Amino acid sequence: MAAQRGQRNGVGVTPPAPTAAEITTPIPRVTEVPAARERARAIPEAAVARLAVYLRVLSGMQEHGAGTVSSEELAAAAGVNSAKLRKDLSYIGSYGTRGVGYEVTVLIEEIERILGLTRKHSVAVVGIGNLGHALANYGGFPGRGFPVTALFDVDPDLVGVPVGGLPVEHIDDITRVCSEREVSIGVIATPPPAAQSVCDRLVSAGVQCILNFAPVVLQVPDHVEVRKVDLAVELQVLSFHVARRADNAAVLAEASARSANGRAVDGLVVS
């Protein structure tokens, strides 16, 4: 069981190709068999994220007293295609009744089971500045099975101060505290320059899942899962769409001008 494609600081796949330009590769396509992995990895990443959304929608429906939902209803509420929803649900099993729909409580249970929400996941927030305060004060996490059990910062003025009812610890105690409180998810809300070092400390403290708010590409060992929330990227993607829209508008305007000139525009069927 060799650690595959290790990438510590240098990413890249070291091209094993010799210096020769022409190399015949008689290699009959390496087909690694992901047998053991098969079972759990059968669920596409994109589907997992959607399952979390379905779960929230279902919870809302349950509080509203709904007993069953059809894929159509649930899909509409979750903002997806109903076929996609059914396929997503099929990844976790067959819990629907044909002709009727899905029982809300059953679906909630099963999704929670798959997402590992039957167990609580202790969360630590590092960097109690603007964002860290907001996160620490946010009630939505504990309510969803993610209790915030530790806060860290370097600022001596902050250490010891309670934020959201929990006193801030010093970053140097991170290993001890994370281990004591069995932290399984670390949230990084420090300035960018500190993020990698904080990440390293979290990893060496045994934290295997990290949610990163700092606009930095974190380097982590293979066994650590990182998700990033990058607001600048989000805004820039939106900006791209604005620009695209403007371009399109320009093109369309030009097109319709030409069209008005007596020339048909390809693609734009006015009928």
Place this chain on the structure above:
Amino acid sequence: MAAQRGQRNGVGVTPPAPTAAEITTPIPRVTEVPAARERARAIPEAAVARLAVYLRVLSGMQEHGAGTVSSEELAAAAGVNSAKLRKDLSYIGSYGTRGVGYEVTVLIEEIERILGLTRKHSVAVVGIGNLGHALANYGGFPGRGFPVTALFDVDPDLVGVPVGGLPVEHIDDITRVCSEREVSIGVIATPPPAAQSVCDRLVSAGVQCILNFAPVVLQVPDHVEVRKVDLAVELQVLSFHVARRADNAAVLAEASARSANGRAVDGLVVS
């Protein structure tokens, strides 16, 4: 202007699209033919998000005095495969020099052009609570071409109070203010129940891009672009990975136990 009509060659991709120089419209389908749109939409959404990351990495390199970068270096710094990086860059044109690499300043300019960052995008934040305060106080947006020009809330105690140097407006003034200040991106940081209504108001105020922090699936017209940041989903995806890891560990342990028993495990080739 300078839209990216590939002046040297096509954009590069250009699938075997039939020559759109056809005058007669064959009317292949009721839906609009994406001919005019084709040009600008050639960049995959996923690539756009990565371009934003490359841009940030490049800016860092520029400040560090770097003149050129190879795709390998840039890819490593951005945490992606170098082939993917080159393909992403190829969507925006051919700005590299073979045998040398890319000129940092050129690349920055071109990415900014594609992302529409040559123009400033005015941002409005709605819901000045925990999160809204953090966003309003954050200096990273204005510095990146996204000036926050309006803050809104319903709380009368908040209206008029300056946050991050900008006074909070009442939500009822949203149409007027957004139009006056030419807001192009709306950020929703209200409690979930208010999100849809706020969204509707933003849309009717002419805002076409929305970044939503409320855990709610927003319903919007087709012409409005929504991106959501859902921390609960992020945490739940991480939770899923924790669970999967645990499952895999269990399976592997069992497997190696069986293997030690003298039986080869399918898929786990030790070679």
Place this chain on the structure above:
DNA sequence: CTGACTTTGTGCACACGTTCACAAGCGGTA
């Protein structure tokens, strides 16, 4: 029990995104 009706679960085709591998192109060197 039968038949009409509803909704699930999934095979299949297609679109999208990723990765490989290499010819083309460039700068430096003899």
Place this chain on the structure above:
DNA sequence: TACCGCTTGTGAACGTGTGCACAAAGTCAG
């Protein structure tokens, strides 16, 4: 000039995700 090593740009293979369409499987009325 001719060569050589390096890096880009990209065709093509591959894998993943999406959406359609429909048989299978259930409910319910009579």
